[in-house]
Amino acid sequence: MSTLNWQHITGPRILVDTQRAKRNIQRMQAHADSTSVSLRPHFKTHQSVDIGRWFREAGTQAIAVSSVTMAQQFEKAGWRDIMIAIPLNPRELSAINRLAADTRLTLCIEHEDALNTLSRLSNPVDVMLEVDAGYGRTGLDCAQQERIQALALSTLNLPQVKNIGLLLHAGNSYQARGDDEIAQIHQQSLSQVRQLADFISLPDGHQLFISVGDTPTCSRMKSFPGADEIRPGNYVFYDLMQQHIGACEWDDIALTLACPIIARYPERNEVVVHGGAVHFSKDYIQRDGAPCYGQVMKMTDQGWAGEPVEGAFVHGLSQEHGKVRMPAGMAEQMQLGDLLVIAPAHSCLTMAAMREFVAFG
Amino acid sequence: MSTLNWQHITGPRILVDTQRAKRNIQRMQAHADSTSVSLRPHFKTHQSVDIGRWFREAGTQAIAVSSVTMAQQFEKAGWRDIMIAIPLNPRELSAINRLAADTRLTLCIEHEDALNTLSRLSNPVDVMLEVDAGYGRTGLDCAQQERIQALALSTLNLPQVKNIGLLLHAGNSYQARGDDEIAQIHQQSLSQVRQLADFISLPDGHQLFISVGDTPTCSRMKSFPGADEIRPGNYVFYDLMQQHIGACEWDDIALTLACPIIARYPERNEVVVHGGAVHFSKDYIQRDGAPCYGQVMKMTDQGWAGEPVEGAFVHGLSQEHGKVRMPAGMAEQMQLGDLLVIAPAHSCLTMAAMREFVAFG
Known part of the structure; x- marks a missing residue:
């Protein structure tokens, strides 16, 4: 318990209500547990080693970040299962390779050209193929089933790559207002990913891991059919936009x-x-x-x-x-x-x- | 001369072209000199002690900043004539008082209630009364001549206050496109400030100092009738918005x-x-x-x-x-x-x- 002394606030300062933040962390963990998906919280929301500890206390082992710099920050703070949830940047190869030496590192790619970069790593990584189900930012269009099947096999063929999966960020859920619209995006997105996953066939001994997540759907939806993992981030704090969407109170x-x-x-x-x-x-x-x-x-x-x-x-x-x-x-x-x-x-x-x-x- | 090695740029990085930035600094200094106004560049644009040195090399002694934190940063770097160009925040009294001990510090107020805060300082300051000529953010409406006259006298009556003046930021120039529209805002604003200044009468031995400035008008206008000082900031770098306004090439x-x-x-x-x-x-x-x-x-x-x-x-x-x-x-x-x-x-x-x-x- 630390108390808030208003007299010490002289200029603009961020206030974090520890009780509310920890309640949000625990609630999402309980939600993931009850729906039998893993939770990999996205730490880009807080970028804080101290707040990271609150997640660890709630059982978090695996995290997502959105830059190599953030991955380095949390690796230094002792995190050992880190996904860099942004398409692989060839210019950061050597920093990524160092990270892969002592963490279970997951990289994201969404184009065949990235294979060349992956092939130059000297440490093992997991790789997610980012797919797009309507958001329109990054990712291979889910409809390109044969292309994605071929890319999955080429990726798995690289000796550096241990496991592969599909990664979805349905950022279009931020346009939704209320549970019905969130549910519509959720169902459409997951159904596209499931169809794609059903199409893809991997060599024996390999399973296609499915990671999805954005705070509106993860906060409001009761199940994540087909997904193995969810990756919300914003829920630790929420904000006006999430309240506006209907993702929080x-x-x-x-x-x-x-x-x-x-x-x-x-x-x-x-x-x-x-x-x-x-x-x-x-x-x-x-x-x-x-x-x-x-x-x-x-x-x-x-x-x-x-x-x-x-x-x-x-x-x-x-x-x-x-x-x-x-x-x-x-x-x-x-x-x-x-x-x-x-x-x-x-x-x-x-x-x-x-x-x-x-x-x- | 330092060269740019593209291979060292691995992630998003700001590039500053030293030659263009120094040319911008020198050009604005020459412009101020030729129009017989002082130049007090606003350092909120760069917030960098290193870039601050480029201004010093061009002759800058007096600077503006937009927070007490920035004032502390530049005071530590040796700057001794600093204006905090944002309305005085009573909560920062003790930090302001420390700054006033070893710098020529200029504060801005725009309400009678600020006098109480000023009266609690133990070190001398200069004070600018912020006025508004149509931007609609902060400042006393220029039309409130009697109120401003009374506030000027009350302010000067405080033993802490050495000099007073009027401060204008015609931020509405950012809505202008092209020289004609910039000139229109410039003329309207300066004319209001001059009328107000003509109305205000100060005790013998005091002069009302007039400080104006925003990058579009300072970049494009040939004269600043009635003003003693200009305070542009953005011109060191300019940007897409300034090009869009027509303030730079x-x-x-x-x-x-x-x-x-x-x-x-x-x-x-x-x-x-x-x-x-x-x-x-x-x-x-x-x-x-x-x-x-x-x-x-x-x-x-x-x-x-x-x-x-x-x-x-x-x-x-x-x-x-x-x-x-x-x-x-x-x-x-x-x-x-x-x-x-x-x-x-x-x-x-x-x-x-x-x-x-x-x-x-």
Whole structure:
């Protein structure tokens, strides 16, 4: 238990509610256990060795990251089963090879040209073939069954490659609103991956491992038919976007930004906080046709209540300033130096921007 | 002269072209000198002690920053005339007081409530009253002449306050496109500030100092009637947004991101680079109704030519991935691991996101 001393918060700071974050970690672990899939949490959300320990306490052994730099960071912190969940970059061959020497390293590829890079490794790796089921960012189109079958065999033929699998990130779930739409994307994506997996035939003794995952489907869906593993990341903190999608409740949001008020304009129902694009990031959700970069939460003595202050949100950001719209009468009651506690639109980018946080609770 | 070794660029890295950046620094200094205003460059753009030295070599003594943290950073690096160009945050009183002990420190206020904070300082400061001439972020409305006159006198009455002035940031110039629109905002803003300054009467022996500045007007306007000082920042690097506004030429852009290609899709005229929201930031300009986060530039042996690759730009970003649209036929010629050199939409946020850079030239 560490307590939160508001007097120590002088400028914009990330607050992490340890109890909510640990509850989120445990809940997802229990969910994975109950649906008989492995959980490989994506650590790009927090990028913190300290928060990594909370996952380890909940039983996590295997993690995903989205860069070689992050893999090095967590390898140094003692993690030994790491997936670099971004297509293999040939320029990072030697760093990857060093990582593969003392960790169970999983790489992702999505093109035949990557085989040449894999063939130059001197340490063993597992390899996931990234597939695309409608998101349209990276991955081989699931419909290219014969191409993927051939690539699977060529990959397994490399002496460096121990196991292979299919990797899906259904990032299109971020466009969904509510369980019905999340379920639709979930079912469509998994059904494509299952059809592909049924088509692929591997040599005796090899099994095709299936890893899927994005926070909306992993949070809301009751089963993951065909999958061996899920890889959500954002759920440790959640954020305004996840609440907007319907992937979490307000009370699940475990990360906020505490920002001091530096200007106030009761006449335009607005205050300005020290807290800008370099703190929040410029990710936003749409609210009433305007961007919303963060939602003001109800403060408590020790953090925040699990509910928003209706009508109080960040509607404009410059580098260090945040413009906060307020319901009528609220800005008048504010003083310069008062803190607002604001749930950001996208906690992963907020954490990446600030890299430091105050944990409490 | 330091040379750029492309082989050393393995992941997304900021490249700073020293020659272009120093040319930008010198040109703005010469412009200020020729128009008889002081130049106080805003260091929030680069936040780098090393790049700060390039300004010192060009004669810079006085700087602006946008946080107390940045002020501390540059104070430690030997800068002794620092303006914290964001409204005074009462919570940072003790840090500000320490800074004021050994630097000529200028603070900004824009409300009577800030006087109480100023009165608790034990070291002398200069104070700027921030005014608003249409941008609508922070600052007292220029039309509130009597209120501002009264605040000026109350501020000067404080024993801690040595000099006062008016501070304007006409951030609405970022909405302008081309010299005519920049000139319109410039003239409207300066005229409001001059009217206000003419109205304000200070006790004998005091002069009202006028500081204005934003990169578009400072880059393009030939004179700053009524102003004593200009405070542009972005001009050291410029970026896609400034080029879009018409504040610089392509060849003035001194900062790019080198990003390796990690996936390619000739069939959709697209490649994906390692280079995402945590590198570019999510600031963008509009291009053909879609967001454009960065423009691919023509590479040379030592950096990039001062012209874009037409039709090649970043149109989508997730945390670590950037989706790059390409003209027909180009994606086919690309290899995994090839580097693209991309001018970001907003160099200040790119620098704040990555904090490290490779300088060459």
